[in-house]
Structures are given as C-alpha cells and as structure tokens.
Amino acid sequence: MSNALVFCSFDAGRDGIPAGAEEVLTLARKIAAARGVDLDWLVVGAKPAAVDEIAARHGVAHVDQIDDAKLAEASPDLLVAALAGYVSQHSPGLLMMTQTFDARLIAPRLAGRVGAGVVMNVVDLEDTGGGVKATSTAYGGDTRVEYDIAGAAVVGVVADPLLPEPASSSSSPESRSVAVDLGGVDERIQVVQKASTEGPRLEDAQIIVAGGRGLQESENYALVERLAEALGGMAGASRPIVDDGWTDTAHQVGLTGKITRPVLYLAAGISGASQHMVGCTAAKTLVAINTDPDAAIFKYAQYGIVGDCLEVLPALTKAVKGG
Amino acid sequence: MRIVICVKEVLDPDAVDNYVLHGKLEIGDDGKTLTQTSIPRLMNAYDEQAIEAALRFRDNGVECTLDVVCVGADPTAILRQAAAMGADEITTVPVENGSVDGHAVAKILAAYVQSKGGADLILCGRQASDDDQGVVPALLGELLDMPVLTIARDVQLEGDRVRVTRVTPEGDEIVEASCPAIVTISNELGTPRYPTTMRTMKARRLQPDQATLESLSLSADDVRPVVAMSKQYVSSVQGNCEFIDGATADDQASALIAKLRAERVIE
Numbered sequence: 001m002s003n004a005l006v007f008c009s010f011d012a013g014r015d016g017i018p019a020g021a022e023e024v025l026t027l028a029r030k031i032a033a034a035r036g037v038d039l040d041w042l043v044v045g046a047k048p049a050a051v052d053e054i055a056a057r058h059g060v061a062h063v064d065q066i067d068d069a070k071l072a073e074a075s076p077d078l079l080v081a082a083l084a085g086y087v088s089q090h091s092p093g094l095l096m097m098t099q100t101f102d103a104r105l106i107a108p109r110l111a112g113r114v115g116a117g118v119v120m121n122v123v124d125l126e127d128t129g130g131g132v133k134a135t136s137t138a139y140g141g142d143t144r145v146e147y148d149i150a151g152a153a154v155v156g157v158v159a160d161p162l163l164p165e166p167a168s169s170s171s172s173p174e175s176r177s178v179a180v181d182l183g184g185v186d187e188r189i190q191v192v193q194k195a196s197t198e199g200p201r202l203e204d205a206q207i208i209v210a211g212g213r214g215l216q217e218s219e220n221y222a223l224v225e226r227l228a229e230a231l232g233g234m235a236g237a238s239r240p241i242v243d244d245g246w247t248d249t250a251h252q253v254g255l256t257g258k259i260t261r262p263v264l265y266l267a268a269g270i271s272g273a274s275q276h277m278v279g280c281t282a283a284k285t286l287v288a289i290n291t292d293p294d295a296a297i298f299k300y301a302q303y304g305i306v307g308d309c310l311e312v313l314p315a316l317t318k319a320v321k322g323g
Numbered sequence: 324m325r326i327v328i329c330v331k332e333v334l335d336p337d338a339v340d341n342y343v344l345h346g347k348l349e350i351g352d353d354g355k356t357l358t359q360t361s362i363p364r365l366m367n368a369y370d371e372q373a374i375e376a377a378l379r380f381r382d383n384g385v386e387c388t389l390d391v392v393c394v395g396a397d398p399t400a401i402l403r404q405a406a407a408m409g410a411d412e413i414t415t416v417p418v419e420n421g422s423v424d425g426h427a428v429a430k431i432l433a434a435y436v437q438s439k440g441g442a443d444l445i446l447c448g449r450q451a452s453d454d455d456q457g458v459v460p461a462l463l464g465e466l467l468d469m470p471v472l473t474i475a476r477d478v479q480l481e482g483d484r485v486r487v488t489r490v491t492p493e494g495d496e497i498v499e500a501s502c503p504a505i506v507t508i509s510n511e512l513g514t515p516r517y518p519t520t521m522r523t524m525k526a527r528r529l530q531p532d533q534a535t536l537e538s539l540s541l542s543a544d545d546v547r548p549v550v551a552m553s554k555q556y557v558s559s560v561q562g563n564c565e566f567i568d569g570a571t572a573d574d575q576a577s578a579l580i581a582k583l584r585a586e587r588v589i590e
C-alpha cells in the first residue's frame with residue numbers, strides 16, 4: 001500500500017502545536033522516505049499559525065485540515081469520527097500522533113474504529129516494507145519493546161531525547177481542506193466542569209526543581225519551591241509526595257504525570273525510579289541531590305551532589321541569590 | 324446494576340525496576356520474555372483501584388454486582404484477591420502468556436461482557452504497568468460502542484449517569500456520560516482497601532469461573548495479534564555523572580551554581 005503517511009494534530013484549542021511535534025515529523029519523514037510515499041499533516045480543528053512553516057521544514061507534501069464548527073471543543077467522539085472519515089477517504093498506511101493526554105484515548109479509539117493496529121509510547125519506528133516496527137518503552141521505561149504491525153497502524157509517539165534534531169529538507173506544502181460529515185455525530189461525553197489551571201505549565205518550564213520522598217516532611221517541599229523561585233523556574237514532584245498531598249497533581253513528573261523537557265531539571269531526594277525518569281530524561285541538564293551515592297538517579301544525572309537535600313537546597317538558593 | 328471490572332496480572336514493576344537498577348534483569352531465549360521467576364506476579368495496581376472505585380459505590384448504597392474478569396494464563400491468585408476485596412463473581416479467560424495483544428484482549432473482554440448480557444459500567448485501569456500501553460479500554464469501547472472516560476480520580480453514579488473527575492494536565496475536569504460506559508481509573512483515586520483476614524481466608528478456597536474462547540464463540544483467527552511483540556531489551560542509561568565535591572553544603576552549592584552558569588544552563 002503506497003498511501004501517504006499522515007501526522008495528525010488536533011490540539012489547537014488546548015496546546016497549539018503539541019510539544020515534540022517536530023520529533024514525530026522527523027520520524028515520520030524517515031518512514032515516508034523508506035516507503036517512497038508522501039508525508040502529509042492533518043490538522044483537525046483550527047490550524048495553528050506555525051503549522052505551514054514547520055511542515056515546509058519537514059518536507060510535508062500536503063497540509064490537510066478538517067475544520068467544522070462542531071470541532072471547536074475537540075471532544076473524543078467528534079475527533080474520532082473526523083479522523084475516521086479522513087482515513088476512509090485517504091487510507092493512510094500509517095497515522096502518527098504526538099502522545100498528548102488526549103491522544104492517549106483518541107489513537108486507540110481511532111485504531112479500533114478503522115481496524116488498524118495501535119501502539120503507544122513509541123520512541124522509534126522503522127519501515128518493514130509496507131508494515132512498521134515500532135519501538136516503545138515498557139515498565140515505565142525500564143525496558144524497550146519492539147512491535148511488528150503488518151497492516152495499517154496508528155501510533156502515539158513520545159518525544160525521545162535521543163532523536164536527532166529535525167534536519168532541513170524544505171517543501172512548499174499544498175493546503176487542502178477536507179470535508180467530513182459530522183452531522184450525525186453526537187458527543188456522548190459532556191464536560192460539566194473544565195480543567196482550569198491557569199498560568200505556566202510544567203511541560204513548558206525551562207527550569208524545574210523537583211522534590212521527592214527524600215524531603216522527609218511535607219513542610220520541606222517549601223525548600224524546593226524556594227529554589228525554583230530563585231531560579232525563575234517551577235517546582236515538580238515525584239508521585240509519592242503528590243499522593244501524600246505535599247503538593248498537587250499538576251506538579252507530578254513522570255509516566256503518570258507530566259513529561260517535561262526543561263533546560264535544567266534538578267531532582268532533590270528522588271531515587272530515580274524509571275516511572276519518574278520518563279518524565280525528565282528529556283532535560284538538557286539533569287542534576288541530582290541524594291544522600292545515597294548508589295541512587296539510580298545518578299545514572300541519569302550530569303551533575304550529582306551526594307548530600308542531604310535539606311541542607312543543599314537552601315545552600316543552592318543562597319548561592320543563586322548571592323550572585 | 325452490573326459492573327464489570329477488567330483486571331490484568333502483571334510482573335511487579337518495582338521488582339523489575341530493581342533488577343534493572345542492579346543490571347540483573349533476565350530476558351529469555353525468545354528475546355522478549357522476562358524470565359525471573361522471583362519477580363512476583365501481581366494485580367495491576369490501577370486495576371486494584373478500579374475494584375476500590377466499585378466498592379465505594381456499594382459503600383454509598385448503590386446496589387450492584389461486581390464481576391471481575393481477567394484474561395491471562397493463571398490469574399487465580401489475583402482473582403481470589405479481588406473476591407477478598409468484595410467482588411461477587413470472578414472469571415478467568417485462560418490464554419497463554421504473551422500470546423495475545425491489546426486488540427485480542429479487547430475482543431475477548433467484549434465477548435465476555437456480551438455473554439453476560441452486557442454491563443452498565445465497565446471499570447479498567449488507566450494502563451497496565453507492564454506494557455504501559457493503555458489501549459484495551461478504548462478498543463473495548465469501540466467494540467461495545469460505549470463512551471470511554473479516562474484517567475479518573477473519582478467516579479460517581481447518579482441514576483443511569485456516570486460522573487467522572489479526570490486528572491488532566493490542566494487540572495481536574497469533570498465529565499459525564501450515560502451508562503453503559505467505560506471508565507479508566509488512575510492512582511489518584513487513592514489506596515485500595517485491604518481485605519480482612521476473614522475474607523482472605525474465605526476467598527482462598529474459591530475457584531474462579533472459567534470462560535473459554537470457544538464458550539465466547541471466538542476463533543483462533545479472532546484473537547490473532549495485530550501487534551506482535553518481537554523483542555524486549557533493557558533500556559540503556561548513560562551513567563557519566565560528575566559528582567560535585569565540597570567540605571560543606573554551601574561549598575557544593577556554590578560549585579554547582581558556578582558550573583551551571585559557566586555552561587549557560589542558568590543565568
């Protein structure tokens with residue numbers, strides 16, 4: 001099947017262009033080239049301004065858009081129906097999404113709807129001659145698994161720090177408007193109360209200071225917050241201390257929390273369990289403070305301080321402020 | 324009302340993490356199966372929380388039958404645990420370990436639910452902590468034509484409506500749908516209850532009901548994997564940490580900040 005390979009995004013309302021989209025396009029172009037097919041970008045809903053420029057840099061052939069008033073509040077039934085309509089018109093051999101929170105549901109629903117294979121947590125893809133081999137993380141990142149899918153596939157891709165920066169191979173993508181009839185589609189899920197975290201998000205933070213159980217007591221989380229503030233960054237946390245209510249879920253980093261990609265990630269009193277590290281290994285520089293020199297986190301860190309975070313955190317805050 | 328809870332048996336992810344940390348995780352001759360028999364097999368933690376979510380309905384006076392089902396090689400132990408927690412019915416659909424993918428599991432679960440005359444609510448975990456895929460509930464939703472409400476920290480039943488508080492990256496979101504529906508439970512729901520010794524003793528003698536592919540009218544073709552696992556290996560981690568020395572915490576702190584500034588990581 002020499003059908004186009006489609007990268008699809010639908011987060012206009014929430015995220016604009018999802019973080020990591022360029023890594024997915026890099027992977028997508030590799031497969032499209034191996035197959036000798038077009039790489040197209042499908043935008044469902046409003047089209048963020050930067051799409052055309054990014055598409056051009058990644059050699060995208062067509063920027064397709066499904067825009068329907070019903071898609072303003074991108075809800076699962078409508079999104080899946082729109083995507084399934086597109087698939088029945090264009091029969092892409094492979095449809096790729098950045099694995100956002102919404103994509104975790106949309107990708108498998110779509111695959112089920114159109115009879116394609118689905119794989120999530122994908123960090124790499126290889127063409128197998130029409131089919132695809134997907135490499136995914138498992139056990140929270142402890143292992144990697146290779147999956148073979150012979151026919152059409154839908155994959156959710158997570159940004160992998162190991163992926164190369166997108167190379168330039170410019171194109172002038174043709175814009176196409178795709179009509180899908182959503183008249184008969186009723187959303188089965190009603191939003192009673194929207195999520196309403198305002199302000200900066202951990203996913204976008206350039207500097208993150210994160211604390212874990214090594215902080216010992218709830219009050220000590222303030223040490224993390226103070227250093228984060230001094231550095232102009234945000235405070236993160238491991239799951240156990242979120243579970244214990246030291247801070248709220250919005251600060252949780254990891255497999256079941258936020259996937260962050262800051263310039264600096266400073267982890268204090270965090271052991272380095274794989275499920276936490278999945279959320280911060282994309283950091284450019286990782287610093288760890290831990291009393292245990294054998295803590296797993298030091299395997300990931302560029303810089304390490306073996307010491308008591310209750311002493312080192314205030315000392316760092318002082319050093320930052322002291323100029 | 325009938326509530327079906329789908330539970331999976333997984334290798335203890337903490338034990339796997341520990342073996343990886345010490346460079347001792349063993350992968351079998353097939354190049355994909357984790358072979359250490361010393362790694363405990365547990366109920367997927369999110370699935371335990373799905374049972375807890377259902378038990379809370381009952382605490383709140385909702386009359387319901389809790390039907391716990393597992394597709395797996397020999398999940399008797401985790402199904403007995405489910406019974407000890409308060410499940411009314413426990414059922415296994417035996418398949419060989421590693422022989423089915425998420426698509427096949429969803430087909431088997433859908434056929435099971437249909438064989439029981441449907442369900443008003445299906446509870447799943449948000450993802451299985453072995454493969455981390457989180458696709459079975461969505462695939463099941465497609466097969467049974469039910470809405471799927473994911474990543475719940477709280478589930479409430481109000482008549483034939485289900486109301487779910489979802490943990491989204493933007494904070495909590497409250498959504499509703501009409502039953503029948505599928506809800507996936509996240510760890511934010513809280514710690515599942517511990518069964519009493521009495522209940523555990525009683526459950527020890529229980530034999531789970533068995534459904535088979537034949538009894539569910541599924542052929543071998545129906546459950547042939549679409550997504551075939553061909554290989555599994557331990558992820559590599561770089562491990563070239565530079566330790567910052569210093570006589571005091573202040574010395575270490577100054578040295579680190581100086582380095583980060585020199586590298587323009589911070590201003």
Ligand SMILES: Cc1cc2nc3c(=O)[nH]c(=O)nc-3n(C[C@H](O)[C@H](O)[C@H](O)COP(=O)(O)OP(=O)(O)OC[C@H]3O[C@@H](n4cnc5c(N)ncnc54)[C@H](O)[C@@H]3O)c2cc1C
Nearest residue numbers: 212213214238239254255256257269270271275276291309
């Ligand atoms: C399916 C699944 C999903 C998960 N998802 C996530 C997730 O999204 N995010 C997440 O974080 N976890 C997640 N976890 C949990 C994860 O496996 C770990 O249990 C967790 O990350 C450990 O948190 P921690 O490092 O804060 O605590 P611990 O593992 O208890 O580590 C505390 C560390 O602090 C050190 N320490 C103690 N005292 C001090 C001190 N005074 N100064 C400095 N260091 C000190 C100790 O040496 C130790 O290394 C998940 C687990 C599973 C099974």
Ligand SMILES: Nc1ncnc2c1ncn2[C@@H]1O[C@H](COP(=O)(O)O)[C@@H](O)[C@H]1O
Nearest residue numbers: 329330394447448450451456457458459
């Ligand atoms: N073999 C299985 N038997 C019963 N339920 C399962 C099975 N596999 C997955 N599930 C359910 O689907 C959820 C997500 O699993 P997965 O898609 O494998 O990550 C789990 O938390 C279970 O609730």
